[in-house]
Amino acid sequence: MSSDLWSFSLSTYARPGVEQACLQLQSAGVNVCLLLCAAWLGQRGVACNGQRLQQLRSVVEPWDSDVVQPLRALRMQWKAIAMNDTELNALREQVKTLELEAERHLLLRLERSAQGWPQAEATDLSLWLEGVAAGAAHLDRDALHQLRVAASGT
Template sequence: MTADLWSFATTLYAKPGVEAACLTLQDAGADVCLLLAGLWLDSRGVAHNPEREGQLRQAAQPWQQAVVEPLRTLRRAWRQTAQTDPALAALRQRLQQLELDAEREQLARLQTLSEGWPGSTEGNARTWLKELTPGGTITARNASDHLHASQAH
């Protein structure tokens, strides 16, 4: 088990299929940083409860909306034009790094908020992930299942 959330998230993200699952969930409306924090909490055996979930959402939402999403929106908007404009491609690359830095900061904030929450070895696997994953579509559920399976290995 990886101690800090950033290392946990980057290790998990590097596993086959995880990036695609995260992007599918993101397109379904999920905050991927929040999902990764949930998986981290699940891996630590931290019991889910609605109050803690609310605290995480309250910490994540303003940063996600004010910082991460605008960077992502701009980066995506530049995708097509950047393919034929080298200067814009370079700026888009820098923007992508800023987006990653913003996600790292969000994960750090979520870790700080939750690191004092007691964990256990008792099985409550998937509780956080289940509660934080937007439901409704089979694709989102499949992506969530893939994330959980990847985290277990």
């Protein structure tokens, strides 16, 4: 597995079924960057606790609401009309690239936040995934399991 969170996220997201699982969980209100970070931490054996979950949420929430969500909303707003407007479609693709870059920066912030946490203390990454998904509306347990399996490499 990759040692940095960005590389881990890219390789995990590319695994069969993970993209769909992440999108289902996102629809339930779970932040995908936080999910991928949780999977990464669990895979590395970092112990999950309430303080660490809150620390990660405090990193995610302002960046997601102030940076990622406005870019995503604009991209989605332009989706239908950009199908018949090549210039707008080109701009939409630039917004999409910027949205991905904003998510990369969020993952870097999450990685820095967890940098000093000891590894190899825990063996079950499910605690991380359940912790970040807690409170989500209509949580899809199958999607969460799909992500756990992909992140653990089994």
